[in-house]
Amino acid sequence: MKKFIKIFLSLLVTLFILIQLALSGAEEVESLTVSKENNSPGDKTSIIPLSGMIDGGIYNSLKRRVEIAKNSGSNLIIFEIDTFGGQLEAAFEISEHISNIKNIKTIAFIPTKAISAGSLIAISCNEIYMSPQAELGDCEPIVPSSEGGYKTVGEKIQTVLRTKFRKFAEKNGYPVLLAEAMVTKEIEVYRVSTEEKPEGFYISGRDLKEMNEEEKKKLKSRKLIIEEGKLLTMHANEAYEYQFAKEIVDDRNSLLKLLNVEHASPDILETNWSEEMVRFLARIAPILLGIGLAAIWMEFKSPGFGLPGIIGMLCLAIVFLSKHAVGLAEMPEILIFFVGIVLLAVEILFIPGFGIAGIPGIILILIGAILSFQDFTIPRTPYDVDMFVKNIFAVMCSIIGSGITIFLLFKFMPGIPFFNRIVLTASETSQGGFVIPPQPSGGSGVMGMKGKALTALHPTGKIEVDNNTLDVVTEGEYIEKGKIVEIIEISGNRIVVKAK
Numbered sequence: 001m002k003k004f005i006k007i008f009l010s011l012l013v014t015l016f017i018l019i020q021l022a023l024s025g026a027e028e029v030e031s032l033t034v035s036k037e038n039n040s041p042g043d044k045t046s047i048i049p050l051s052g053m054i055d056g057g058i059y060n061s062l063k064r065r066v067e068i069a070k071n072s073g074s075n076l077i078i079f080e081i082d083t084f085g086g087q088l089e090a091a092f093e094i095s096e097h098i099s100n101i102k103n104i105k106t107i108a109f110i111p112t113k114a115i116s117a118g119s120l121i122a123i124s125c126n127e128i129y130m131s132p133q134a135e136l137g138d139c140e141p142i143v144p145s146s147e148g149g150y151k152t153v154g155e156k157i158q159t160v161l162r163t164k165f166r167k168f169a170e171k172n173g174y175p176v177l178l179a180e181a182m183v184t185k186e187i188e189v190y191r192v193s194t195e196e197k198p199e200g201f202y203i204s205g206r207d208l209k210e211m212n213e214e215e216k217k218k219l220k221s222r223k224l225i226i227e228e229g230k231l232l233t234m235h236a237n238e239a240y241e242y243q244f245a246k247e248i249v250d251d252r253n254s255l256l257k258l259l260n261v262e263h264a265s266p267d268i269l270e271t272n273w274s275e276e277m278v279r280f281l282a283r284i285a286p287i288l289l290g291i292g293l294a295a296i297w298m299e300f301k302s303p304g305f306g307l308p309g310i311i312g313m314l315c316l317a318i319v320f321l322s323k324h325a326v327g328l329a330e331m332p333e334i335l336i337f338f339v340g341i342v343l344l345a346v347e348i349l350f351i352p353g354f355g356i357a358g359i360p361g362i363i364l365i366l367i368g369a370i371l372s373f374q375d376f377t378i379p380r381t382p383y384d385v386d387m388f389v390k391n392i393f394a395v396m397c398s399i400i401g402s403g404i405t406i407f408l409l410f411k412f413m414p415g416i417p418f419f420n421r422i423v424l425t426a427s428e429t430s431q432g433g434f435v436i437p438p439q440p441s442g443g444s445g446v447m448g449m450k451g452k453a454l455t456a457l458h459p460t461g462k463i464e465v466d467n468n469t470l471d472v473v474t475e476g477e478y479i480e481k482g483k484i485v486e487i488i489e490i491s492g493n494r495i496v497v498k499a500k
Contacts, residue, residue: 045266046074054086054117057279059093065269078107085116088141095124109255110134119182123168129255130236130245137233139182158184174244177202181232188228193221281322290398292316294405323372337368350476369395449487456481472497
């Protein structure tokens, strides 16, 4: 009972810390909003680098940095994009957030690459500038396939992504057809010119085929930009020719000079160390989850409360804090997970056998962990389904990995001093143990005898009675090593004791 109370209190402390951190995050956002209202806009430029994997962590970081730029009075924000892409939903959130920025001009500067999700973010900006070696495009949505590698998602997701590209392209003046060709291979695009429009315009291959002869005669030129079956990816010169890049500049300083803001001392708003740490921890969350579950199980099986419990609580806290920080884990799923842990503890410590509380506990642990890895409850789109399956796979791998770890630790590592206190290694023999002789009255000659616990009784273990070793069991209570116990029941070879 004492052990359960200690573990339960530790769970409560962990939950309290999680709640306080969640509330402090909300207060921080509120304070940013208040400070924004107290500042007047000025003539200032802010630079916000976006590099590496696009994920929920970078989205939360971007929101923070945009708020700082607004509060400082910036009227120009330059998003320096250098990425191969990342999570589609995070890209949706980032691009929508940038597109909804009011009264501030937004510019995307691409020093090397804005591929996949990066191209969507770039097109959400009012203008695009690229360095000579930069690339833009290829936003085909893909997911891992069951055969290994990746596969293109279905039309339900492609149409949503095309709509995003089309909306941002129309808003900011980029060629709509070419923007859609970054998403879908089935779009063939030509650039044609007529006497009425000598500068040229873009037309799909299907529309070109449906032209009548009179309309085709009006065409002065026709150039294939992207053929069917290929995704549009542009280098800087092509992006400039196709009216995506406004100018080509050598570097950031050249861009600032071109915009005539090089003397305005722009603020460079980088990610901070905590945001980078949170993003890293979110990526290794399945590993930490497996370690945490294994450590908690070892704590349940070991005497007292010690290092396994501390490691387990720390790992689980890191998992949920990192997921909360990137906008995934909220308090309901965290509570579900820890209720599952409590039920599992009740099963292990108090209920003989397995099933009454253990099975519901495991189910709640699975539900809480899976929900903490995603920002939806019921999958609504094919993308949600793919993410849901991926999260189930990640959580199951964590649980299986923790099970394998527990098995290896208890089977092959009992010689390590720390594990000597957890794993019983002594074998029961007639020489080293104590054989109960037949008792005429059911063992009345041994009943009531007192002995000393040689190991922790949890609830099984060994005691010493009259220089003899007995394998005994308690009625469910935990008895520490060295305590005096009394034999209260003998049934066959089963000896039941209680603390004296």
